[in-house]
Structure formats: structure tokens, C-alpha cells
Amino acid sequence: MENKTLAIDFVLLGFSTNFTINLFLFVLFLLVYVTTVIGNSLIIHIIIINPQLHTPMYFFISKLSFIDLCNSSSAVPKMLMDLLSTHRTISLVACLIQVNILLLMGTTECLLLVLMAYDRCLAICLPLHYRVLMKWSMCHRLIALIWIFSLLLIILPSLLMPVTLCNPNQINHFMCESLAVLHLSCHKNYSKEFAIFLLSFITILLPFTFIVISYVCIIISVLKIHSAGRVKAFSTCTSHLTVVAMYFGTGFLYSAHTVGAAIVLRLLLKGTCHLNLAGPVFGHMGGVFGCLIHPFLTRWLHAGRNLKALVSMRRHTMSRNTVKYFRDIVRRLVR
Numbered sequence: 001m002e003n004k005t006l007a008i009d010f011v012l013l014g015f016s017t018n019f020t021i022n023l024f025l026f027v028l029f030l031l032v033y034v035t036t037v038i039g040n041s042l043i044i045h046i047i048i049i050n051p052q053l054h055t056p057m058y059f060f061i062s063k064l065s066f067i068d069l070c071n072s073s074s075a076v077p078k079m080l081m082d083l084l085s086t087h088r089t090i091s092l093v094a095c096l097i098q099v100n101i102l103l104l105m106g107t108t109e110c111l112l113l114v115l116m117a118y119d120r121c122l123a124i125c126l127p128l129h130y131r132v133l134m135k136w137s138m139c140h141r142l143i144a145l146i147w148i149f150s151l152l153l154i155i156l157p158s159l160l161m162p163v164t165l166c167n168p169n170q171i172n173h174f175m176c177e178s179l180a181v182l183h184l185s186c187h188k189n190y191s192k193e194f195a196i197f198l199l200s201f202i203t204i205l206l207p208f209t210f211i212v213i214s215y216v217c218i219i220i221s222v223l224k225i226h227s228a229g230r231v232k233a234f235s236t237c238t239s240h241l242t243v244v245a246m247y248f249g250t251g252f253l254y255s256a257h258t259v260g261a262a263i264v265l266r267l268l269l270k271g272t273c274h275l276n277l278a279g280p281v282f283g284h285m286g287g288v289f290g291c292l293i294h295p296f297l298t299r300w301l302h303a304g305r306n307l308k309a310l311v312s313m314r315r316h317t318m319s320r321n322t323v324k325y326f327r328d329i330v331r332r333l334v335r
Contacts (some may be wrong), residue, residue: 010095010169010176010184012088014079026083029292033076036296040065056134057123060116063143064109068295071105074098075175075291082174092165095176100154103178106290107150107203113244114207115142117214120237125221157199175287208248215241243298250289 016022047053047062075098082088090098123130166186173180178196218237 009089009091010165010171010181012082012090012174012176013170013172014082014088014174022083026080029076029083029288030080032292032296033072033080036072036292037069039300040069040295056119056139057116059139060112060119060143064112064116064298067105067109067112068298070101071109072291072295074101074105075287079174079291090176095171095181098176099178099181100158102175102291103154104150107153108146109247110203110207111146111150112143113240113247114210115146116240117211117244120240121214121217124218124237153203157196173287175291177287204248208244211244211248239301242301246294246298250294 014022015025043065044062047058078090078098119134122133126133163182164186165181165184169184171177171180171184182196215237
């Protein structure tokens with residue numbers, strides 16, 4: 001008989017039971033996580049202390065770095081501890097907090113990428129009105145609006161479609177991923193899984209459509225510029241385009257293998273489909289990319305070139321200040 005008792009804690013099955021494999025993954029993921037934390041913290045610090053970078057574009061980049069820090073830190077430390085442990089449990093409260101933080105950060109980053117595309121569109125298409133349209137008060141309001149909207153988008157479905165979780169309490173994942181947790185529902189309801197699939201797909205599709213429209217406007221404006229200015233105008237968008245391709249490409253692939261997609265395939269093939277589209281391999285790969293690889297790569301794509309210029313500028317400034325400092329000491333000694 002199936003055990004329908006309510007679960008109060010969960011067991012994360014993780015990647016493997018082989019200690020050698022887990023040790024290798026621990027070292028690899030630890031290096032990536034530490035590099036991600038240091039890199040994002042450095043980007044935020046440099047943007048704050050340099051007045052030249054107090055512009056809307058770098059303001060949004062600093063917010064993206066903060067989101068990546070929260071995204072990685074919500075799941076990776078627990079994952080690293082579990083890789084070296086045989087006791088891989090997590091409480092119900094901690095699991096729900098992790099699920100909501102991951103969803104909140106993912107939704108906020110998606111909307112922030114839209115906002116950055118809008119910022120670039122205004123800067124290139126309406127350069128004379130850019131400072132008026134994207135003044136600091138407007139930037140702060142837009143950021144606040146994104147956070148509020150993302151929070152409502154995460155909270156409302158949870159209130160409208162509450163889920164009770166039952167034993168067996170094993171989650172076939174290394175973290176509390178929403179669909180993996182939903183599989184522990186006391187009442188198997190594919191309509192909820194399909195609703196999550198549909199909501200996530202719309203959340204990805206609409207922002208992606210807006211970004212495409214923004215870049216169509218950018219391309220039309222850039223083609224009107226003489227050849228010398230085209231490269232300079234479009235170079236400010238290349239890193240953002242790369243991040244958009246990585247983020248939304250992963251998002252569409254992840255949505256495609258969810259249980260909702262599996263349900264559609266089963267209906268189309270009249271039950272002859274045996275593909276495990278929501279299987280653990282896809283879930284693990286999506287989780288690793290979302291929590292580790294994506295935060296590791298995107299910030300360097302956004303700020304790598306600018307960081308090099310900043311570091312050289314800081315060194316030049318420091319060397320000038322050092323020369324001035326020792327010159328003042330020599331003058332005092334001569335006196």
C-alpha cells in the first residue's frame with residue numbers, strides 16, 4: 001500500500017552514491033562557485049566605487065551580479081555539503097524557501113534582461129532623449145517594479161494551487177527544484193504540472209519576444225549610422241545578446257523537457273511515448289547550468305572587457321597617487 005503520510009523533511013538523492021565521483025564533483029563545483037562569488041562581488045564593488053560607471057547599463061549589470069550571487073548561494077553550498085555527506089536531508093521549510101528563491105531569482109533575471117534590452121534600445125535609437133527617459137529615479141522604479149512583479153508571480157500560483165507533500169520523501173535531484181518537489185504531491189494532478197509548464201513557458205516567451213523586438217529596432221537604427229559608428233554602437237549589445245541566447249536557450253530547452261511537454265507528447269502519440277523528458281539527467285543538467293555555469297559565464301561576458309579597462313585605469317591611478325605620495329615625503333624631508 002502506498003504511504004500517504006505527510007512529509008516533514010526530504011532526502012536529496014544527489015548525483016551519485018560513488019564517493020570518488022562525488023569528491024571530483026565537489027572540487028570542480030567548489031572552484032566554479034568560489035570563482036563566481038569572487039567575480040560577481042568584484043564587479044559589484046568596481047561599479048560602486050567608480051563614478052564613471054554610474055550609468056544605467058552598469059547599474060543593471062550590478063543587479064544581475066547580485067541576482068547571480070543569490071541564485072548560486074541558495075543551492076550550491078547545500079549541494080557541496082551533500083556531496084561529502086551520506087545524510088542528505090533538508091527540512092520542509094528550508095526546501096520551500098529554496099524553491100521560492102530559485103524561482104524568484106530566475107524570474108527577476110529574465111525581466112532584468114528585458115530591461116537591459118530596453119535600455120540599449122533607448123540609448124541607440126533615441127540618444128538625445130536617453131538621459132531624460134532613463135534618469136536615476138526611473139531606473140530605481142523599474143528595478144522595484146521588476147522585484148514586485150516577480151514576487152507576485154511566484155506567490156500567487158502557490159496560493160491559488162496549494163500542494164501537500166507526502167512520503168516517500170526522496171527528491172531525485174541535488175536541490176529542491178520545483179518539478180522534482182511537485183512529484184511528491186499527495187495527489188497526482190497533471191493539471192498543476194501543466195500549469196507550471198505553461199506559466200514558465202509564457203514567462204520566458206513574452207520577455208524573449210520583447211527582446212527580439214528591441215533588437216530589431218536597434219538593428220534598424222544601427223544600419224542608418226555610417227560604417228565607422230556601426231561597430232561602436234552595436235558593440236555595447238554583443239555581450240547582452242550572448243547572455244540572452246544562453247539564458248533563453250536554456251529556458252526553452254528546460255521547458256521543453258518538463259512533465260507538461262511529456263503530457264503533450266503522450267496525448268499526441270496516444271500513450272506510446274516512453275521518453276522520460278522530465279528525467280533526472282535533464283533536471284541535474286539544468287540545475288547545474290542554472291546555479292553554476294550560467295552565473296559563472298554571464299558576468300564575465302557582461303563585464304570582462306570593461307573590467308580589464310577598469311583594472312588598468314585603477315593601476316594607473318594608484319601609480320600616480322604612489323608617486324605623489326613619495327614626492328610629498330621627499331619634500332618634507334628636504335624642508
